[in-house]
Amino acid sequence: MSTVIADLKDAVRATLRADFEPIPSVRANSGKVHLEVWRSRGKRRAVGVELGHDTQVNFWVVRPFGLPKTLPASVERVDKQPKGRLWTDAEGKGANSNLSAYEEFRGNPIARLEVRSIEDAHVILDHLRG
Template sequence: MTTTDIENLKGALRMRLRRDFVEVSSARDTSRKAHLEVFESKRGGRALGVEFGHLDRINFWVVRLGMPRDLPPTIERVDKEPNGSRSWTDANGDGANSNLSGYKQFATKPIARLAVKTLDEAVLVLDHLAR
């Protein structure tokens, strides 16, 4: 994946988010969308956290209960369990984006990080969340 590929993916993803999702404000002022932007689908209100800052992928953060069941093996999935209302860890003890704790949509819920690298992968997740 080249830098151009990921930049094109980011542009296409932002267009899709504007069409089918609404941006959600953080309950905490410290977030300021520095490393995370959160959206809810216009239909169904399913939450989606997005990290645009990586050079080789886009990370989606989703509540596991509402995520697609059959993901292709090309989408890297890491499940995170809540530790109280402000943090999550996976089986290796690695945490989640701390800015997620500023959003009631994620607080105290089991979540997953989905690393997408292509538009087809992103569309698969977004189509599921937007229905």
């Protein structure tokens, strides 16, 4: 993992601890292994965070309210539609199945936002916290 990604993860963790509160999973077996879910103290919006990748951080947000009006061009956005307890995109690829353990996401259209810089992460987190 590069220093840039390590710094990104540290910055995301610091922002989450300062301005968000963790949401416990309703299922014991989904507990924070590949996904952490947090709620902003301001607007009370949920965000799923995947910090286990070596090249990026993934944010999962409920559409449309979890999306900033304008995303930086460097953020890769993939929309997913609910399909039963899971989600799929236009190419048939799914979402992190642990999201279904959180009421905030269940049955809602979501987006995965893939970021590689602290600045891009702040655009998303600033929007969520209001």
